[in-house]
Amino acid sequence: MIDYLSNLVARICDRTEQLHNGQTTSWQALREAEQLANHAYIPLLYQYITQEPDKDKRRAACFIITQLSRNTNDPEVIRFLLDRLRMEQDADMITSMQQDLERGLAIPSYINLEPLFNNTLSLNNNIRRSALLALRCSHHPAVEDWALNLLKRTVNEYDIYYITLLLHKVGTPKSVPALRRLLEYHRQDVKSLAFAAIADIEKEKEAMFYARCLMRGQLKFEAMEAIYKYADETAIPSVTARITELLSKRRSSARMTIETVKNGFTDLMLGMEFLFRFRTAKSDVKKTFSWITEKRADYLLPEEREWVRKHLVSA
Structure with missing residues (x-):
């Protein structure tokens, strides 16, 4: 069993460009790791990661164990990885482990988040931001x-931007005042995220606010x-x-390319969907659709x- 895992790690770390059926050895090994569901591998990988001095091999083993955690629904792997974050010194290794956490299971509320909290204060940009992304997997208050x-x-x-992305995932009404302030921020992506977060927190309660923003031309796609x-x-x-x-x-x-990043719809399509x-209850809606089909068909993307x-x- 350990021989298989060692071989899989070696293949993931293979950096040759030799292709097998159109893919590299490393690519094939990564896809193989994503399918693993043998829970017996997990304690072996704990030991391997703890003892292995080579950073690339530890990195590959962490990837494998994250896939196993997801496929076997074992959240205790998360505790192990968070404990490892305290010990790792290499910035790239810490970043990749946090990226694995982001792609893994939800972090249970009983697991100590201190390693991730501490890493959001790191001087290293990648460590700081990957920690913020990993925290999106926890809904602890x-x-x-x-x-x-x-x-x-x-x-x-x-x-x-990354903090706003986190609040979009974990925010409650407590975050709304801060998110409203971000609607005045100078970066468009931050404003868009803040608006989307407010909408997903407040939902129907702020429907008039969304309509006012649309009428005023503020964050029009997000408002729609x-x-x-x-x-x-x-x-x-x-x-x-x-x-x-x-x-x-x-x-x-x-414009279609720009406007469909999120969901595949332009704001016109979202408006028509709404x-x-x-259509059967409102005559003005029927008139709008008639105008579109009869007068503006050539204007559509x-x-x-x-x-x-x-x-x-x-219809």
Whole structure:
């Protein structure tokens, strides 16, 4: 058994470019590791990682044990990896272990998060930010408090992005005031994340706020997405106005690439999806769809035209 694991580690660490069936040895070994589900390997890997002096081999073993943890649903591996973070000195090794934690099981609330908290204060950018990403796997209330305190202390705009990303995952109404302040931040990606976090925390309670933002032209895609997810028929006028604005002129098809990073929809498609819920009950919605199909069909992007074909023309 240990021979197999040693061989798998060696193959993961293979840096030759020789291809086997179109893939390198390392690539094939990584895919093999992702399928492992033999719980008996876990204690052997504990011992291997503890004793192995070679950083690359420890790194490969940590990857394997993370996959085993996920495939066997064993959260105790997380405790082992967090304890190892206290001992590791190499920045790349610490970063990769935290990346493994981010991709692994949810961190149980009984496991001590101190190693990750400490690493969010590291002078090394990669250690700091991978620790913030790993903390997204825990819903312990202390994580939100820690993130809010960090937000007060840091001026690093990249750290602020990662903290906002963390709050989007673990935030509660307690985070909303800080997230609202971030709506005025100078970086668009931070503002977008903060808006999305507010929407996913407040949901239907802030539907009027999303509509106002859409009407004022503030974070228009994010506002449309929030309306699509959480608003009721009271948002119809603001959505209709935004659709009319979007189709007032022809747009470049390049916009599709920019606007579909999150969910595969342009904001026009999100707006039409929202209005489609009320198509049988609201005459103004029917008029809007008629205007789109009869007057603005040539203004639609290819993906939007396909949406119209499926939902309106074929109906």
